[in-house]
Amino acid sequence: MSGVFFEVFWVFHPLVPLRIPRKMPKTLLHKLSRLAILKAKPQVKPYLLSDGGRLFLRVQPDGAKLWRWKYEFAGKNKTMALGTWPEVTEKEARAAHAAGRELLRKGVDPMRERRMAKAQARLQASETFESVAKAWIASQKSHWSENYLDKIERRLKKNAYPWIGQRSIGEISTHEYVTEVIHRARDRGVADTARRVRETCNCVFRHAVETGIIKVSENPALDPKVGGVRTPSVKHYAAITEPEALGQLIRAIRSYKGTPIVRAALQFTPLVFQRPGQVRAAEWDQFDLKRGLWICRPP
Numbered sequence: 001m002s003g004v005f006f007e008v009f010w011v012f013h014p015l016v017p018l019r020i021p022r023k024m025p026k027t028l029l030h031k032l033s034r035l036a037i038l039k040a041k042p043q044v045k046p047y048l049l050s051d052g053g054r055l056f057l058r059v060q061p062d063g064a065k066l067w068r069w070k071y072e073f074a075g076k077n078k079t080m081a082l083g084t085w086p087e088v089t090e091k092e093a094r095a096a097h098a099a100g101r102e103l104l105r106k107g108v109d110p111m112r113e114r115r116m117a118k119a120q121a122r123l124q125a126s127e128t129f130e131s132v133a134k135a136w137i138a139s140q141k142s143h144w145s146e147n148y149l150d151k152i153e154r155r156l157k158k159n160a161y162p163w164i165g166q167r168s169i170g171e172i173s174t175h176e177y178v179t180e181v182i183h184r185a186r187d188r189g190v191a192d193t194a195r196r197v198r199e200t201c202n203c204v205f206r207h208a209v210e211t212g213i214i215k216v217s218e219n220p221a222l223d224p225k226v227g228g229v230r231t232p233s234v235k236h237y238a239a240i241t242e243p244e245a246l247g248q249l250i251r252a253i254r255s256y257k258g259t260p261i262v263r264a265a266l267q268f269t270p271l272v273f274q275r276p277g278q279v280r281a282a283e284w285d286q287f288d289l290k291r292g293l294w295i296c297r298p299p
Contacts, residue, residue: 067093130165136207159197174220182227
């Protein structure tokens with residue numbers, strides 16, 4: 001009995017606050033039902049049906065029902081169109097609304113973000129892999145020799161342009177890049193060529209990222225080793241390391257009965273330790289005979 005009295009006293013004593021459970025507040029979002037949208041009839045003037053969170057369905061006099069979101073950014077009131085119902089369903093409109101509110105929370109204007117996304121899409125559509133590759137080459141060729149420039153251009157023309165050259169660079173997937181370019185070169189049995197093709201194409205994609213044409217996440221060559229092409233094992237050229245064998249080579253060159261130009265080149269090469277291509281591409285204006293000096297340039 002005393003226990004019952006204590007409980008009654010504890011509940012009703014004026015010094016003890018009553019613990020009355022609060023009702024959960026009704027959500028301020030997603031107010032509109034599908035039935036309410038269907039029943040909304042056109043009137044002489046447009047009117048708004050609120051879905052909460054300043055998301056509205058604007059009912060036009062012609063019966064069109066337009067999703068509109070009113071928000072404030074940098075002290076200015078703005079209205080963002082989110083599409084027409086039923087092409088844009090309640091679920092889709094609310095998802096766009098939630099995404100926009102998240103941008104606002106981060107201090108980003110949703111309308112400006114959407115304009116930038118549309119401009120980005122138009123830029124990607126107009127920029128093909130070939131056009132980006134040529135822009136990359138134009139930005140780099142002042143640092144390259146003519147021979148290296150020719151190699152880069154021929155490599156792209158043979159291995160990349162026929163397959164992805166006219167594709168929008170923003171639409172090229174990693175799978176397409178690997179199968180159409182890297183593996184196609186690899187399957188010809190030229191692993192080193194496939195590796196070099198990959199390196200060149202990776203530079204093109206990186207240029208697209210650096211110039212804002214595509215995002216880093218849209219780069220199909222995000223992994224620089226994409227395609228699984230292995231670097232071939234290095235095989236060094238045969239070289240004479242024994243003095244006796246070197247002497248035999250010198251004597252063989254001296255007794256060579258070929259043309260004077262080839263004979264002179266063979267005799268000249270051991271004196272300067274240059275590759276045959278370097279000797280073959282040498283020009284007279286590179287030599288200072290009085291000083292015994294050869295200022296050689298890359299072939």
